[in-house]
Amino acid sequence: MKSKTLLLLTIVLTVFCMTKWGWAGPIRQVDAQTLGTWMGQSQKVTVIDAGSLLACLDTKIPGAWCLPCDHEKGAAFFSSLPRENKIVFYAANQPLDADCDLIRQAQDGDRKDLYVLEGGLAAWRKAGNPVVSEKRIPRIALAAVKPKNLSAWKKTVNNPLVVDIRSPKAFAAGHLDGAVNFPLTRLHVEYAEIPLDRTLLMVDEDGTGSFLAASYLVRKGFPNVRRLKGGMAEYRRGAQ
Template identity: 45%
Template sequence: MRIIKYFFIILIFLVMFISPAGADQKPPPRIEPRAVVRMMDNRENILLINVLSFLECMDSRIPASLCIACEETREKADLLPRDRNVKLVFYGGNAPVEASCEIIREAQRQGFANIYILKGGLTAWKRAGYEVESLNRIPRAQGAAIKPGNLKTWLNTAPSALMIDLRSPAAYQSYHITGAVNMPLVSLHRTYQDLPWNRPLLVIDADGSRSFLAASYLRRKGFENVRRLEGGMAAWQTWNKGGTP
């Protein structure tokens, strides 16, 4: 009985005073582009990590960046350096990178002491006039964009059309347009061959900022009838609520 009593005392202590690894981690500070350049000029031990999709990272990135999308943490976590003193700077595109991005959380779990998020992402970096590189530039191809209010009419004229939701599986499960299939942008460079070549395609993202690149990529791969939903799911939701995106 005494052993059982001590066991429960220890168990209560663990529950009350020991939190799970990474549970109490503070969000990384956001750092201005000029501060990152200063680190580079001072030859500090720094590594930049682009958390966008592989296609976006190859299309445009800060020189010498690693490409590890938030959704690819499980496959690419071993790309993080072994030296835990390296300063890691994570960045995305237009939308702010959230501290909940899984590769950032993984870096915290691994014990990296100096983690930052680039304020304003790649957009702010370019706006400041700093250098970018393109390892595999995707030529932008002008194509039709469907307004949310015209989607039903277009689908009636193209009944065989396939709607492709480029968002993460979690975002897709949360809400999506009826009939759309989930093909995340993060893996589009591997999965595009599964798409039907003889059907009209409509690509849909969160806010219209990433579907242009996806549509251009598919046209480059030989898909001739590709459109995108103007404004993405954000515009679709606004229209569904009676607004005019």
Template identity: 25%
Template sequence: MMRKALLIGCLVLAVWGGVAVASPQITVDQPEYDFGSIGLGYMVKHTFVLQNTGDEVLNIVYVRASCGCTTTDLPASSLAPGESVPLEVLVLADHGTSKNVFIYVHTNAPDSAGNANDDRMDFDIKLVVKGAITPGQEYNMAPFEVANDMMILVDLRDAAAYQANHLMGAINIPANELADRMGSLQKGARIIVYDLAGEAADAAVQTLLNSGYMSSFYLQGGLSRWVAVQGDRFLIYETPLPAAGGSITGGSSGRPYDLGTLRTEFYVLIDLRDAAAYAAGHLSGAMNIPAAQLSQWFDRLPQEKRIIVYDDDGTSATAAYQALDNAGFDRPMILLGGLNEWIYQYGNQYVLSN
């Protein structure tokens, strides 16, 4: 009887032990990535490969980084035994002389004591992305700096009125088409709409606000008020300017944008590529002035404002910057890395096609 009891006890312990051993386990191909050096304003991308080397399903609960400059992308969070998943990490070289970013991966795998991970400090894998940051040129604007300042002007008048005269960089979306075409605008952008004298702008802002475009405003008094106060400043026109006027009465949206504020914040964004490349995709608010024609615009561009030029990769932007600087413009700038670097960092955000 004693031998039988001992045998049963051993079997129970064996079964219990087998159950206890079964668990998920996370491993990574290389936990540390040294990118060497990169210029200020550029972005580093690296993919770590995570694998479940245990014998139970691994659930990746969340991934967090030690720096707000870092984002991660994980296409799957549940891994069967033996399965792997790529973890893409993007680190922006936004300041300083170096980066040393930690990425913590939290899962349902037990810790070394067999306890479940149940708090923020109890991570399973710590990954590292590190390297040096080289200083940039003072005339370069990083994509994140341009994105932070991005201002989208929307002219609500019909195509003929827009063609006759409009603010530099404004895109044309007639008021009666706004509801159908607002999807081309970025919800995080500062959007300033205007018409001739304020007739439709307030209602347009209300439409945008109702659709989640929470940084939407209307130019107080419209284009005619602008002409009355600012004259032809920042305007492109083929015909005489509209008559001065425009109502300054506040609308129901309560989102007027002061003319003086717009004048202070105004900048010009110039796409230096040819017309076909521009039509295929360009940054919101960019004017198309091919590099060979830039000097023809020197008497129309505002000398005291930031003028940001870009091409695909910076090939012609440096020469354009030098031409503007030699011509006496106060604040010529280059979009760092051109449109290629923008798309590398932001995808198609703020990119429009004709």
């Protein structure tokens, strides 16, 4: 009886994890402490930052691959890995999207040990684990616009443009009036499409990614860049 109860509990937990994350195939969560233990014991683990390339190159888990969700050659990459490898996905500045195509490519390749790092890079750092930087983007002190002052800011600056760097799915679910969508995952290849003569307000979900994006654009020659303090999360709290 006890063994049957344990088996049922295992099935329920597996289904819960799959439903929570939204992926059709078997993918589990792993916490930062466990991942650190795996890596410290030299277990065969492939860690992948599937978020923004800019964010990954700026700060990542040591040894992690920078492969965004829209990476087109994921199938070839996964087929080159030993079958016994655990594969752990995470993102630096935003939760992994349930529509992440890279993870679907791993599932289509019949990979078994697939995981998502619970809490992403923030949880990894909070656990006291090390990070590395391949191409650090120096942060630039930029003014942040409080959500409650957004309307007034638009009236006082010259030719404002709200640039939302969240995923297309998050953008479609709700965004600020007049905003344009330049996902952080594509900003390094699409930034030239943003007009140089506009006063930019960078918007993300919680205010962390916009700091990186704004600093990047300033270094690319954009003269007037601001960011929304606290991102859309704080904006929504103020609207309630």
